[in-house]
Amino acid sequence: MDVLVQKYGGTSLGTLDRVRNAAMRIGQAWRSGRSVVAVVSARGSRTDDLLRLAADIGPTTPSRELDQLLAVGESESVAMMALTLRGLGVPASSLTGHQAGISTTDRHGDALISTIATGPVHAVLSERRVAVVAGFQGVNRAGDVTTLGRGGSDTTAVALAAQLRASACEIYTDVDGVFSADPRIMPAARCLRWIHPEVMAEMAFAGARILHTRCVELAAMEGVVVSVRNAMSQAPGTIISELPDDRPLETRRAVVAVAHDTDVARVLVHCRNGCHDLAPEVFEALSAQGTVVDLVARSGPHEKEFRMGFTIRRSEVSRVRDALHKVAVGFGGGVHFDENVGKVSVVGMGLLSRPEYTAKLMAALSAADIPTSWIFTSQSRLSVIVPQDSTVAAVDALHRAFQLDRQEPRPPVRNGTAPTSEHVIPARDR
Structure with a gap:
């Protein structure tokens, strides 16, 4: 069939x-x-x-x-x-x-x-x-x-x-597909015709509401090519797959989108007894509630006070509050929740190989007078925590800084042959 x-x-x-x-x-x-x-x-x-x-x-x-x-x-x-x-x-x-x-x-x-x-x-x-x-x-x-x-x-x-x-x-x-930013707050956002599953998974985790991370990860594992399309139009949409394209390998655009998430809370766990490592108990308590953790930082093994910070979904704070307090209080510590924050991320491929991108991210937010706190870096995502009321401004600043409103330059004509399409689509998906 x-x-x-x-x-x-x-x-x-x-x-x-x-x-x-x-x-x-x-x-x-x-x-x-x-x-x-x-x-x-x-x-x-x-x-x-x-x-x-x-x-x-x-x-x-x-x-x-x-x-x-x-x-x-x-x-x-x-x-x-x-x-x-x-x-x-x-x-x-x-x-x-x-x-x-x-x-x-x-x-x-x-x-x-x-x-x-x-x-x-x-x-x-x-x-x-x-x-x-x-x-x-x-x-x-x-x-x-x-x-x-x-x-x-x-x-x-x-x-x-x-x-x-x-x-x-x-x-x-x-919506017409996956955009370079949320088009509801960023009118200049472009609809991406093709996106790699790894990048899409990071976008979903970072707050893009088009697809959930679980769906994208399963598609990648099973080799399923997914198309995101608008039910109300005939727009071609976005294809999520590992399809090759014809752009120069190391000069193609590394950052493809900005994602934001306001369902975020910062959690700070502390304990004066620095000799006891609370991290296993903290993660066990979070795991029991099925709570996903991001942007983790903690004190070192020789410090007198144990301190650990991480982000979770703000909508899950009430679910984990008592469990975390029980862990911390048992060792003379406490837990503080900051729910007035947002997370903004630039997403792409090979970002750790381009340290100038982290510098550009921080410079763009500083120029826009947007204070930042915790930072996360990986090959596919650079995330930063900002005040919740500055989240939209941060998306705008980063979208402009990385020039995501512009189409990526086409590869040059070689041997008189015109460049091929922006990406290759199997015949069944055209």
Whole structure:
């Protein structure tokens, strides 16, 4: 089968007109002779509405019952999409995560996909029907419904594309693709036609909301070529893959985008007893809550006071506050949370090999009178912490400093031959 996986996010399905528009696009692909799997998210703000409903009853900590409730949004979407497709004359069958054979780990609210038994989906496709699969959900070993957390529907789509050996995986959203900065705050941002998976993963981790890091990492591991496109237009979008391009290897642009994140908090853990290393206990407490850590710094082994700083998501502070206080207080220390910060990052390839880029980042922010604190550097990302109310100004300063509003220079003509396209796209993705 020539399988095409398409994923439609909540904004792409927010109204009945948008559901119909997505169904028409799905139907067009099906009529071209391809086998189509459509992965759908909950419509519009449905998940948030369900969370508010649960909050009116009691705590909304991840649990079996909360997952059972949240999965309703996607289950509703698959049924509506299948009905809409049938109304357009396109045969379709809806499948929940369980019905689609998606098995996950046991962690409620943030489960990982472990296996997919593709038999049910293949059965639908073999009968020339569209398989409409609920994203964001699966079932654990006990048979309980689980949800996949942030980016769960994107991850579902990529996992299905990998298991079905799909020729393409298209992620439909409400923007034209992946931009050099958030176009909502940076009108000069450019839509990138191609981006390397490693760079996309760093952008996602640094705050770009187009795709979640889990989805991009899975696509890279499984060799799935992902296209990000606008559900409301025919724009070509952005291709995420390891496709080669024809630009000079060491003179191509290293920085490709600026990402920002305001869901950030700085955490400072201290203890007067410098002889005891609290780091293992701190990381164990964070791991137990599934909390991701960034920008870590700590005191040395011979200092009299233990000090450790790192950043986490501000939205997770309430979840980890008590656990961290318990660790620190047990050794006569304490924990301080600073939630009035933002993180701004320049993302690209080979950044550590170009130390002038760190200098340029710091000079641009200094010239804009934006104070900075913690800095992180790697081959793919340079991140800095700024005051939260300076985050947008920092994005603007860095976008201009690295001239990301300009198209990258084309390679020169060689031997009278015109340069090829900006990047190579497989025929199936053109």
